């Protein structure tokens with residue numbers, strides 16, 4: 311296959327920039343791609359961080375000016391790995407400059423910005439420009455297989471969606487403040503940080519939209535110590551005596567009505583001690599069920615009513631067999647995949663979209679998630695009143 315270069319700029323130098331760097335490097339080595347990703351420039355606000363990250367993660371150069379990078383003729387892709395308050399400005403500018411855009415989730419911090427991003431993506435699409443949002447859990451082979459099972463009708467009519475996203479890194483009341491606890495930067499707390507993944511996964515797996523919600527949000531710890539540097543989940547650097555306010559939710563719980571009639575129960579928290587990254591979903595239909603937990607990401611639980619009476623029960627499917635999406639490119643069956651593979655698969659799907667085979671989630675899909683997040687917040691402000699997604 312002939313490969314022309316695809317020159318990438320990543321904006322950000324934190325957790326996701328590192329995961330995406332690995333993915334850009336790895337994707338062409340394991341998958342046949344029509345374009346050859348080049349790690350051209352990494353953008354960081356801080357010089358020392360930018361230089362070190364660019365060097366360690368394999369980028370040709372670094373810059374502290376994303377606006378200048380977006381204007382460059384020798385950049386094809388802008389990969390946005392910064393907090394939510396920056397997504398709209400960077401994405402709209404990049405799309406306007408004719409760059410393909412991969413933007414981390416949640417798409418924005420509110421539906422108005424997300425709608426502007428959809429308009430920019432629609433305009434750019436007319437010039438052949440691709441925009442995708444980074445709901446990376448879609449690229450987990452076990453979940454992609456679950457989606458296929460559901461689309462084939464193996465679960466029948468969907469009745470229940472039960473989604474929990476449980477982390478515990480904020481359980482300690484003296485864990486440091488980060489941008490993830492600041493509404494202006496993050497939009498919301500556990501809800502938009504991890505609950506957004508559950509919403510996206512649930513809608514994508516079922517093919518149904520959430521139409522309304524009844525929600526409660528809680529903030530258990532209202533201030534936290536400042537940390538001198540803000541990179542990574544907990545930040546780095548010395549703890550400061552000063553405490554900064556927390557103005558987002560620590561936990562979110564809501565019930566949801568789906569367009570096909572299913573009933574959803576959702577929970578997102580960063581205070582469930584003992585659960586490091588339990589991104590779980592269970593779906594029950596009238597013919598079968600699936601259950602998944604990212605902490606066992608190579609396994610899919612599947613129950614079928616079609617099994618003989620004396621053989622019924624959840625079975626554990628190893629999603630490493632080449633028959634599962636993405637798995638064929640990797641290791642022999644049973645030699646599992648990890649977190650980083652989901653980002654590699656995301657790059658593969660993004661490059662294939664540029665090549666003319668569109669792969670969701672589009673900005674419009676991510677805008678729908680944003681509207682659900684807004685409805686959850688509106689409902690919680692009104693003591694859980696059932697609130698339609700607008």
Ligand SMILES: NC(=O)c1ccc[n+]([C@@H]2O[C@H](COP(=O)([O-])OP(=O)(O)OC[C@H]3O[C@@H](n4cnc5c(N)ncnc54)[C@H](O)[C@@H]3O)[C@@H](O)[C@H]2O)c1
Pocket residue numbers: 321322323324325326327354355356376391392393394396414415416444445446447503540541542543
């Ligand atoms: N897909 C996933 O599973 C997943 C996981 C984690 C984070 N995310 C998303 O990725 C994005 C980044 O999160 P992260 O965990 O990498 O955060 P992080 O704190 O580790 O890194 C953020 C980076 O953005 C930079 N930055 C912040 N504001 C900036 C600005 N105004 N201009 C330029 N750079 C700026 C910071 O200096 C830092 O380098 C967020 O939208 C987050 O929700 C997605």
